[in-house]
Every structure is written in C-alpha cells, then in structure tokens.
Amino acid sequence: MMIKRASIFLLLAQLAMMALPPVAVAQVSKEVKEFDALHHSANAYYLDIAPFHPFELPRIFVVQHKDGSYGLDLFRSTTSAILNGHYTVDHSAGEHGPAKDESHEVATDGGATAEEHAASSGIEVTLEDIEGQLLAAEGSHIVLDLSISRHLFFAWLSMALLLFFMTRLAGMYKRGIGRDSAPKGLFQNFFETIIMFVRDEIARPNLGAKTDKYLPYLLTAFFFILTSNFIGLVPFGATATSNLMVTGVLAFFTFVITQLGGTKDYWGHIFWPPGVPAFIRPILIPVEIMGIFTKPIALAIRLFANMTAGHLVILSLIGFIFSFAQMFGPGAGYGVAPVSVAFALFVYLLELLVSLIQAYVFTMLSALFISMAIQEHDHGHDHAHSVGHVSDHSETVSA
Amino acid sequence: MIVLAVDLLAPDAGLIIWIGITFGALLLLLKKYAWGPILSAMTTREETIHESLSQAEKALAEARQLQSDNNKARREAEVHSQAILREARDEAERIRTEEVDKTRVQIKQLQDSAQAEIEREKDNALNSLRNEVADLAIQAAEKILRENLDADRQKKIVDNFLGDLSKN
Numbered sequence: 001m002m003i004k005r006a007s008i009f010l011l012l013a014q015l016a017m018m019a020l021p022p023v024a025v026a027q028v029s030k031e032v033k034e035f036d037a038l039h040h041s042a043n044a045y046y047l048d049i050a051p052f053h054p055f056e057l058p059r060i061f062v063v064q065h066k067d068g069s070y071g072l073d074l075f076r077s078t079t080s081a082i083l084n085g086h087y088t089v090d091h092s093a094g095e096h097g098p099a100k101d102e103s104h105e106v107a108t109d110g111g112a113t114a115e116e117h118a119a120s121s122g123i124e125v126t127l128e129d130i131e132g133q134l135l136a137a138e139g140s141h142i143v144l145d146l147s148i149s150r151h152l153f154f155a156w157l158s159m160a161l162l163l164f165f166m167t168r169l170a171g172m173y174k175r176g177i178g179r180d181s182a183p184k185g186l187f188q189n190f191f192e193t194i195i196m197f198v199r200d201e202i203a204r205p206n207l208g209a210k211t212d213k214y215l216p217y218l219l220t221a222f223f224f225i226l227t228s229n230f231i232g233l234v235p236f237g238a239t240a241t242s243n244l245m246v247t248g249v250l251a252f253f254t255f256v257i258t259q260l261g262g263t264k265d266y267w268g269h270i271f272w273p274p275g276v277p278a279f280i281r282p283i284l285i286p287v288e289i290m291g292i293f294t295k296p297i298a299l300a301i302r303l304f305a306n307m308t309a310g311h312l313v314i315l316s317l318i319g320f321i322f323s324f325a326q327m328f329g330p331g332a333g334y335g336v337a338p339v340s341v342a343f344a345l346f347v348y349l350l351e352l353l354v355s356l357i358q359a360y361v362f363t364m365l366s367a368l369f370i371s372m373a374i375q376e377h378d379h380g381h382d383h384a385h386s387v388g389h390v391s392d393h394s395e396t397v398s399a
Numbered sequence: 400m401i402v403l404a405v406d407l408l409a410p411d412a413g414l415i416i417w418i419g420i421t422f423g424a425l426l427l428l429l430k431k432y433a434w435g436p437i438l439s440a441m442t443t444r445e446e447t448i449h450e451s452l453s454q455a456e457k458a459l460a461e462a463r464q465l466q467s468d469n470n471k472a473r474r475e476a477e478v479h480s481q482a483i484l485r486e487a488r489d490e491a492e493r494i495r496t497e498e499v500d501k502t503r504v505q506i507k508q509l510q511d512s513a514q515a516e517i518e519r520e521k522d523n524a525l526n527s528l529r530n531e532v533a534d535l536a537i538q539a540a541e542k543i544l545r546e547n548l549d550a551d552r553q554k555k556i557v558d559n560f561l562g563d564l565s566k567n
Binding site: 041042043060144145146147148149151152155156159162163166167169170173174178179180192195196199212215216217219220224243244245246248249250252253308 | 407408409410411412413414415416417418419421422423425426428429430432433434435436437438440441443444447
C-alpha cells in the first residue's frame with residue numbers, strides 16, 4: 001500500500017511540477033514512516049491534530065436492519081462505533097484491501113476510552129480502521145452515512161465564523177454606524193470593502209436591476225468559499241471546498257437559482273435556438289440542454305480541482321524531503337529540504353491568491369449564469385426579425 | 400490514479416445532505432440577519448450621500464443664480480444711474496443754453512431799445528438844432544435889416560455874428 005501511495009503522490013508531483021527530476025519509485029523503502037498527500041487532502045472522520053492523537057468525529061448512520069426496519073445509530077467516534085456498535089471495517093473495500101498487510105499499524109495510544117474498550121473487548125482499533133469503510137453489524141447495512149466528516153466539520157466551522165462575524169457586522173449597521181455615519185474601524189471597513197466589491201464588481205455588472213434579489217446568495221457563496229479556502233490554509237485545518245461533494249452542492253444552488261430565474265427567452269434559446277437553420281437544431285438543442293448542466297458541473301469541478309491541486313502540490317513538495325531521505329539517505333533529505341520548503345512556501349502564497357481568485361470566479365460565474373437566465377432581450381443576431389415579434393411580446397408581458 | 404479517484408472523488412451522500420441543509424440554512428440566516436441589514440444600511444447611506452450631494456449642488460446652483468441675479472441688478476442699477484446722470488447733465492446743459500439764449504435776446508432788446516433811444520435823441524437834437532439854426536438865421540436877417548448898413552458894415556456884422564456863433 002505504501003509503495004502504491006508513494007508512487008501516486010510522486011506521480012502527482014511529477015505531473016504538477018514537470019520541471020522536477022523524476023524519482024525511482026521502486027527504491028522507496030518500506031520501513032520509513034509513510035507520508036501521504038492524499039490523507040491530508042481527502043475527507044476523513046477525524047481531525048488531524050498531530051502530534052496529538054487524531055480527534056475522532058461523531059459517526060451517524062441510518063441503518064436498515066435484517067427485518068427491514070430502519071434505525072439511527074449515533075457514535076461519539078469511529079472507535080466507539082467499532083467497539084460498541086459491532087461495526088466492522090471493510091478491509092476488502094477499495095485499495096485498502098490488498099495493501100493492508102504491508103501498512104504499519106498506528107496504535108490509538110492517545111485515546112484512553114478506546115484503549116479501555118480495546119482492552120475489554122480484545123479488539124485493537126487502528127488509524128487504518130478509522131480511515132476504512134465501516135460495515136454495519138451482522139444482517140443490517142448502512143443506508144446513509146451522515147457522519148460528521150473532517151470537511152463537514154470545517155465547512156460548519158466556516159459557516160459558524162461567517163454567522164458570528166456577519167451578524168456582528170450587521171449589528172453595527174443596525175446601530176447606525178455605517179448607515180447614518182461613515183463605517184468605523186478596521187473590521188467594518190474591511191468587510192464592507194469586500195461586500196461592496198461583490199455588489200459593485202460581481203453582481204451589478206451582470207444582474208443590473210435584479211442585483212438585490214440575487215446578492216444575498218452571491219455574498220453567502222463568496223464568503224463561504226473564501227472562508228473555507230482560507231481555513232484550509234491554516235495549520236490543522238482542512239479545505240471543505242477541496243471536496244467535490246461540497247463544491248457540487250454549492251454549484252447545485254447556483255443551478256437551482258439559475259433555472260428558477262429562467263425567463264421565456266432563456267428557455268426559448270435552449271429548446272428552440274433562434275436564428276439557426278432547421279437542420280442544425282437537432283444538434284444544437286441537445287448541446288444547449290447539456291449546457292444547462294455542464295455550467296454548474298464546471299463550477300463544482302473548477303473549485304474542487306483548484307483547491308485540491310494546491311494542497312497536493314504543497315504536500316508533494318514536502319513529500320520530496322522524505323522520498324529523497326528514503327532513496328538516498330538522510331543527507332539527501334536534509335539537502336532537498338530547503339528547496340522543497342521554498343517551493344512549498346511559494347505554492348502556499350500562490351494558494352492564498354488562488355483562494356481569493358476561486359471565490360471570485362465561482363461568484364462571478366454564478367452571477368453570469370444567473371444573468372444569462374434572467375435576461376429578457378431582443379437578440380441582436382440576424383434572426384431578430386424572424387422572432388422579433390415574439391421576444392417583443394415576451395418583453396411587454398414581463399414588463 | 401484509480402486510487403486517487405476513489406479517495407478524492409468518492410461519493411458521499413451524507414456530506415451532500417449535510418452541506419445542502421446547512422448551506423441553505425446559512426443562506427437564509429445570513430440573508431435575514433446579516434445581508435439584509437448590511438445592504439439596506441449601505442443603500443440608505445448611499446442614498447443619503449447622493450441626496451446630500453444633489454442638495455449641495457442645488458444650493459450651489461441657487462447661490463450662483465443669486466449671485467448672477469445680484470450682478471445683473473447691480474449692472475442694471477449702474478446703467479440706470481448713468482442714464483440719470485446723463486439726463487441730468489443734458490438737462491443742465493439745456494437750461495444753461497436756454498438761459499444764455501434768453502440773456503442774449505434780452506441784451507439784444509436792450510441794445511435795440513438803446514439804439515432807438517439814441518436815434519430818437521439824435522432826431523430830437525437835430526430838430527432842435529434845426530430850429531436853433533432857423534432862429535439864428537432869422538435873428539441874423541433881422542439884425543441885417545435893422546442895421547441896414549453898407550456892405551462893409553454888413554460884412555462886419557455877419558462876421559461878428561458868426562464869431563459869436565462859433566463861440567457859443
């Protein structure tokens with residue numbers, strides 16, 4: 001498993017940093033402690049607060065029992081689920097299976113309760129188990145895994161931070177500061193600048209008169225993405241936006257809002273593209289329908305890929321230190337460290353920039369997609385006269 | 400690479416549900432308790448500023464108008480005063496020339512009357528002279544007749560008379 005993982009991240013590193021010299025993967029020794037970029041980027045059910053023992057997060061399962069009835073299982077942690085809930089780790093699932101024997105076991109030496117249970121039940125819960133797929137006790141199976149994962153935890157953290165700071169900010173405005181007088185202090189001025197930026201540079205140029213209707217969503221998306229991105233850059237933090245599920249949900253919101261705002265013109269453009277020769281329409285209509293979905297999917301993947309890539313590159317760069325140490329001895333590790341750290345720092349700064357840019361891009365494109373859907377216009381193409389009266393009609397109707 | 404895909408792209412329905420619910424809740428909460436008050440306050444402030452600006456502009460325009468009105472009034476007053484002055488000057492000039500003309504006429508009248516007086520006096524003097532001369536001639540003839548003397552004597556008498564006459 002470790003060789004496989006090492007090869008993955010080296011491959012990744014090479015893909016990401018083509019300029020760096022290739023490394024012979026086969027030489028990686030098995031004894032050296034594993035360093036895995038994916039562990040830090042992927043989702044998991046614990047908080048990595050090294051050097052302390054990982055802080056396990058609650059597990060919540062909707063299970064269907066043998067007799068067909070549904071139940072809700074709540075556990076304080078994965079360890080607890082294994083020890084008290086008769087859950088087992090699915091060793092055959094995915095890539096964990098065949099490599100299992102080679103991986104070294106990380107003892108749960110920090111968790112006192114886990115040890116107690118382990119002692120009483122005779123089962124040892126390893127970090128490997130915590131990361132593994134859980135199977136419900138005999139006869140029942142997990143219908144829905146509502147567990148609080150790492151990415152969910154940090155998404156909630158950024159939501160909580162947003163709620164706390166933004167309601168405080170709103171309180172200032174409610175007291176009249178910023179309404180009847182100039183905004184006061186760093187806090188208010190800082191956030192007002194960003195809010196104004198979103199309003200005046202993102203929402204207004206795209207949405208015009210309908211800005212007020214969509215601005216709350218755009219602001220929420222912008223600040224949530226920005227906060228999540230930044231939390232991922234804080235030590236011990238994880239990037240919720242580097243999870244495709246999270247970005248997918250965000251894109252889904254944009255998708256729903258876009259479709260709900262869609263005007264006659266918008267749907268007309270999709271299902272009966274104006275100004276196009278009839279024989280092109282059978283090609284164009286499916287493309288237009290696909291376009292409805294590709295836009296939000298692109299939104300989700302763009303944000304996910306951008307936020308994941310930066311972290312993988314940083315972790316891969318740091319990983320070079322250990323790979324070199326494994327392959328050519330500790331000296332090589334120390335030798336490559338300054339270069340790796342310098343590059344990682346550079347990428348880290350780049351990630352700061354990317355965090356801002358991606359929050360901007362997501363919001364900007366959301367505003368753009370919404371504006372495309374809510375537009376009511378006389379298309380300026382050559383077909384204007386053929387459908388002119390139709391769009392004129394729709395304009396008068398909506399006006 | 401398949402491993403990578405499994406790890407990073409694994410579908411997670413629970414996470415989707417949680418994020419969907421909580422992000423929706425965040426959206427509603429922020430909309431109600433944060434963006435609403437913040438954006439409305441910002442709009443109010445902007446409107447206030449906009450209003451104040453337009454009011455200031457209006458006041459400035461009014462002041463400018465007032466100033467230009469004042470200027471115009473002053474210029475008009477100046478023009479008016481100059482007209483009055485000119486009128487007064489003209490009037491004075493007119494009165495002066497009138498007076499001069501009147502005086503000239505009077506002088507002329509005085510001259511004329513004086514001339515007439517002089518003429519009359521002259522006529523009177525001539526008349527009285529003529530009478531005197533006639534009287535003297537008569538007296539001289541009388542004396543000649545009375546004396547009735549020779550020629551020498553007469554001549555002497557006439558010379559004496561003429562000598563007396565010139566003495567008178």
